Amino acid sequence: MNFNLRNAVLSNVSGSSQEQLEHTIVDAIQRNEEKMLPGLGxxxxxxxxxxxxxxxxHMLQTLEAGLK
Known part of the structure; x- marks a missing residue:
């Protein structure tokens, strides 16, 4: 069986609004489950x-600051 996680994630969020994407991201972070990390990636x-x-x-600066 050949499962492509990247394509599955993209298929699940394709066509999402900004609000839906925000909910997906916030939910994944709040659940604090390891299985959500690939989707965030x-x-x-x-x-x-x-x-x-x-x-x-800007993203690199934000990451650097957050990791200090």
Missing amino acids: VLFEVFWKNADEQEKQ
Whole structure:
């Protein structure tokens, strides 16, 4: 069996509104379940691939500050 988690996550959130995406992200974080981490990773990948250099820099600064 060949299961592509990335495609499954993208299929589940495709066409979602900003509000739905926010709910998905907040819910995943609040549940604090390890199984939710791959989905958040896929969403981060989508952000990264579609962000311009300024947005990427801002994200890196935010991550750096949050990890101190």
